[in-house]
Amino acid sequence: MRSLGKVLIANRGEIAVRIARTCRVLGLPTVAVYSEADARARHVHECDEAFPIGPAEAAGSYLKIDAIVGAARSAGADAVHPGYGFLSQNGDFADAVAAAGLVFVGPPGAVHRRMGDKKGARRLMAASGVPVVPGYDGDDQNDGVLLAEAERIGWPVMIKPSRGGGGKGMRVVERRDDFVAALAACRREAASAFGDETMVLERRLERPRHVEVQVLADAEGQVVHLLERECSIQRRHQKVVEETPSPALTQQLRESLCAAGVAAARAAGYVNAGTVEFLLDASGRFHFLEMNTRLQVEHPVTEAVVGLDLVRLQLEVAAGRPLPVRQEDVSARGHALECRLYAEDPDRGDLPSPGRVLHYAAPEGPGVRFDSGIEMGSEVTVHYDPLLAKLIAWGADRKESVARMQQALRETVVLGVATNLARLQAIVAHEAFRAGSLHTAFLDDHFSSPAATPELADDALAGLALAVARSGSEPAGRATDPFESVGPWRLGA
Amino acid sequence: MRVRVGERVHDLLPRATSSGSEVVVDGRPVSLRVEELRPGTFVAQLGSRREIFHCVREGKEIHLFWQGVAYRLREEREGAQGPRRGGAFGLEAPMPGKVIAVRVVPGQEVALGQELLVIEAMKMENALRAPRAGRVKSVSAGLGEMVSPGSVLVELE
Numbered sequence: 063m064r065s066l067g068k069v070l071i072a073n074r075g076e077i078a079v080r081i082a083r084t085c086r087v088l089g090l091p092t093v094a095v096y097s098e099a100d101a102r103a104r105h106v107h108e109c110d111e112a113f114p115i116g117p118a119e120a121a122g123s124y125l126k127i128d129a130i131v132g133a134a135r136s137a138g139a140d141a142v143h144p145g146y147g148f149l150s151q152n153g154d155f156a157d158a159v160a161a162a163g164l165v166f167v168g169p170p171g172a173v174h175r176r177m178g179d180k181k182g183a184r185r186l187m188a189a190s191g192v193p194v195v196p197g198y199d200g201d202d203q204n205d206g207v208l209l210a211e212a213e214r215i216g217w218p219v220m221i222k223p224s225r226g227g228g229g230k231g232m233r234v235v236e237r238r239d240d241f242v243a244a245l246a247a248c249r250r251e252a253a254s255a256f257g258d259e260t261m262v263l264e265r266r267l268e269r270p271r272h273v274e275v276q277v278l279a280d281a282e283g284q285v286v287h288l289l290e291r292e293c294s295i296q297r298r299h300q301k302v303v304e305e306t307p308s309p310a311l312t313q314q315l316r317e318s319l320c321a322a323g324v325a326a327a328r329a330a331g332y333v334n335a336g337t338v339e340f341l342l343d344a345s346g347r348f349h350f351l352e353m354n355t356r357l358q359v360e361h362p363v364t365e366a367v368v369g370l371d372l373v374r375l376q377l378e379v380a381a382g383r384p385l386p387v388r389q390e391d392v393s394a395r396g397h398a399l400e401c402r403l404y405a406e407d408p409d410r411g412d413l414p415s416p417g418r419v420l421h422y423a424a425p426e427g428p429g430v431r432f433d434s435g436i437e438m439g440s441e442v443t444v445h446y447d448p449l450l451a452k453l454i455a456w457g458a459d460r461k462e463s464v465a466r467m468q469q470a471l472r473e474t475v476v477l478g479v480a481t482n483l484a485r486l487q488a489i490v491a492h493e494a495f496r497a498g499s500l501h502t503a504f505l506d507d508h509f510s511s512p513a514a515t516p517e518l519a520d521d522a523l524a525g526l527a528l529a530v531a532r533s534g535s536e537p538a539g540r541a542t543d544p545f546e547s548v549g550p551w552r553l554g555a
Numbered sequence: 556m557r558v559r560v561g562e563r564v565h566d567l568l569p570r571a572t573s574s575g576s577e578v579v580v581d582g583r584p585v586s587l588r589v590e591e592l593r594p595g596t597f598v599a600q601l602g603s604r605r606e607i608f609h610c611v612r613e614g615k616e617i618h619l620f621w622q623g624v625a626y627r628l629r630e631e632r633e634g635a636q637g638p639r640r641g642g643a644f645g646l647e648a649p650m651p652g653k654v655i656a657v658r659v660v661p662g663q664e665v666a667l668g669q670e671l672l673v674i675e676a677m678k679m680e681n682a683l684r685a686p687r688a689g690r691v692k693s694v695s696a697g698l699g700e701m702v703s704p705g706s707v708l709v710e711l712e
Contacts, residue, residue: 420611420618421595472623475609477595483625515626518560520585521606522621524578525599526628527556527567528589529610530617532597 066090066141066165066381070134071109072155073145074124075435076451077359078105081143084373093137095130097123099443104435111137118445124148127155131162141165141380143373147447150356151178167380169333169355177330177353180262181224187350190329192322195341195349197264199224208263209241215265221245223252224260227352229299231255234266269501270341272296273308273348275323276364278375279332280385287320288364288372289394291337294500295489297412302482302505303489304360304400306367309460309498310342319348326353335361335376341502359402359452362431366398366456397460399467401490405448407480408512414448416441420478425470429456429463432474442479450476453486460498464490488513558617558628566633568645570706579645579707582661582693645707646683648674654696659709663691671709672696683708 069085070093071078082092082105094109099118106112113133116123123129125148134142142159144150144167153171160166168174177183184199197220198211212219212235221244223231231252233244249259276288292308293301311319323338330336330353337358339351361372370387379385407415419440424432434451436442442450453470457463471487489495492508518526556567568579577586588600592607599606609620617628656673659665665685672694674681689711696708 418613420613421609421620423596423609475620475625477609477611477618477620477625478613480627481625487623515561516624517563518565518619518621518626520580520583521587521599521601522608522619522626523558523565523567523580524569524585524587525589525597525606525608525621526558526610526617526619527569527578527580528576528587528599529591529597529608529619530556530612531569532589532591533594533610533612 066377068093068137068139069141069143069167069377070095070130070137070139070164071105071143071145072124072130073143073148073150074100074103074105074446075449076433077145077147077357077435079108079435080433081145081373082108084371084377087371088374088377090377093133093139095124095133097445099441099445102439102441104437104440113137118443120148120445124446127152127158130155131158131164134159134164135162139164141167141377143167143376144356146354146356146359151354153178165380167334167376168357169336173330173332174355177355179224180222180352181260183330183353184262184350186329187326190325192326192329192350193348195264195267195351197262199262203260205242205245208245208261209238211263212241213238215263218266220264220266221248222262222264223248223256223258224262225258226252226256232299267341267343267349269503270343271308271310271501272301272339272351273310273319273342274337274339274354274358275320275326276358276361276372277323277327277332277336277338278372278379278385278387279327279334279336280379281333281382282384283328284385285324285327285332286385286387286389286392287323288368288370288392290316290319290323291358291360291363292500293360294502295495295504296502297505301360302402302404303486303495304363305460305463306363306398307394309500315346315348322348322350326350330355334379335372359449360400362433362452362454363398363400366429366431366454367394367396368392369395396456396458397463398454398456399460399463399490401453401467401471401486402449402482403451403453403474403476403486404482405442405450405479406482408482408485409480409515411512412482414444415480416444417479418442419476421475422477423473423475424451425453425473427466427469427473429466430454430470431456432470436476450479450481464496484513484515485509557631557633559631560626560628564631566710568707568710571703572706573701573703579693579695579710582695582710584695646671646686646709646711648696648702648706648708652681652702654698654700654702654708657694657696657698659691659694661691661693665689665691665711674702674708685711687711 068091085092092109094112095115115129149155153174156166157171181199253259271294279285291306293304295303326338337354340348406412422438431454455467595611619626652674655675692710692712
């Protein structure tokens with residue numbers, strides 16, 4: 063065991079801010095890294111020191127192993143926390159950090175590689191008794207073999223690159239005739255994105271729910287789960303709303319799901335915090351999807367119901383300490399919900415919406431948590447993920463957490479960049495959401511067309527007119543007298 | 556001022572009243588007070604109702620957050636370009652006084668120089684006449700009402 067000193071946070075945005083907070087609570091100094099685009103970003107001010115690591119493009123900065131390890135050395139850091147995304151699941155990065163004599167806050171490189179290979183992970187899970195989605199994970203990648211396997215699995219079939227993620231190189235094929243062309247397209251995309259064109263095939267489940275198990279393991283081989291999260295509200299494989307407990311699980315199903323999560327972590331030889339993702343089909347059977355070998359974006363809902371700080375536990379496990387929690391200590395209190403606030407323009411097909419944050423106000427109140435990567439004046443650039451902030455609401459039950467979330471969403475002000483705020487409000491107000499009838503096609507089914515911005519009422523327009531007249535934010539050279547804009551002529555003129 | 560939000564254009568004419576302030580929104584007066592709490596954050600008082608809202612401006616773009624919804628508006632120049640449709644000229648009171656006659660109603664076509672209303676001030680009757688031909692968009696002044704200089708009384712399309 064070693065005591066951790068300075069922690070370098072190899073990330074940006076809300077997660078870097080969130081990790082820095084726990085480090086401060088623990089008395090650990092923090093080091094930020096930043097690209098040229100992020101020199102004035104919020105995460106840079108929230109750390110004790112900051113090192114530039116390269117240009118705006120992530121490939122030259124947040125994804126550049128040498129630059130980050132170099133910054134950690136220059137700063138005299140003892141540990142590196144990778145956050146999520148970027149290099150967080152990169153085995154070479156974990157190894158490079160360890161080779162530099164630093165503690166990597168996450169599992170070792172071998173575990174990342176083991177679980178990052180979908181083919182191998184599927185086989186490992188199946189061999190360990192964890193149910194996997196019906197599919198093909200064989201070595202023979204011949205077109206004819208894959209087509210025959212697809213026929214056996216049954217249409218529609220998903221083609222997924224064995225190495226990769228984020229929806230790249232992935233296709234759903236509805237019928238036999240389209241298979242070979244889709245396979246070729248997947249291989250091309252995967253080869254350029256991940257440098258590997260091995261594919262796995264999986265049956266496309268009809269309107270499954272996405273449920274996942276938070277696991278935590280220490281170097282001595284103790285593994286506990288911190289219950290499940292449901293993340294069925296997704297768009298283009300991107301989660302939007304998450305919650306725990308899942309409204310879909312009976313206690314019996316929860317126990318078997320969480321036991322499968324622990325079995326998966328053991329089979330993987332897992333250390334630190336990780337998440338085992340499953341799809342739950344309409345008949346109540348769950349199937350292993352993949353394991354995320356890092357802290358998850360939606361971890362705060364777990365923290366809210368189990369009362370633990372996952373980043374703290376990550377740091378403790380990384381320092382070689384045994385897990386301070388036993389399985390029997392873990393229980394959920396109440397219900398928590400998370401909404402992801404994205405800089406996306408609903409009027410432009412949810413395209414990322416860059417810009418400057420001109421006005422900002424965070425929600426407050428009982429059970430409300432706001433993990434934000436922005437502040438007034440922040441620049442939202444096109445270079446990175448459009449996630450601005452996460453709103454988490456806790457309540458004694460789902461009804462209360464939803465009600466608190468609704469109120470918090472009304473108080474969340476981000477002006478200057480378009481956001482999905484109105485969409486989040488509509489989701490949590492939706493009848494099907496309130497009923498807990500969730501599945502991964504929820505947004506496609508209920509929110510396929512963009513919602514019209516409500517008409518502005520007269521009182522709002524009146525408020526605006528006086529606010530503009532009164533505020534000092536008038537552009538230079540403009541009169542501030544509201545009456546001047548009235549018109550050019552007067553009686554008797 | 557004239558603002559556009561999506562397809563809709565609104566004309567906003569703030570003016571002082573004897574009891575405070577009001578804004579004529581597309582010809583409909585809304586009486587309210589607005590106080591700035593801190594830069595970009597305001598409270599509107601509409602009768603006994605209070606509403607906190609946020610409003611910032613960047614060039615011609617105005618961002619408004621009202622009752623949980625973010626709106627993006629654009630300020631447009633009144634009468635400068637484009638069709639006059641939907642726009643209006645405001646006819647202001649030249650002096651403090653009392654409206655003693657209203658001779659037109661919204662929708663009415665008026666000719667150049669036609670008398671629109673009469674204001675009594677300093678014991679004199681002052682006729683307010685149309686500076687051009689057009690259609691009356693709104694009449695904000697009521698008979699017997701005290702008006703202050705600069706308040707918009709009649710709008711012409």
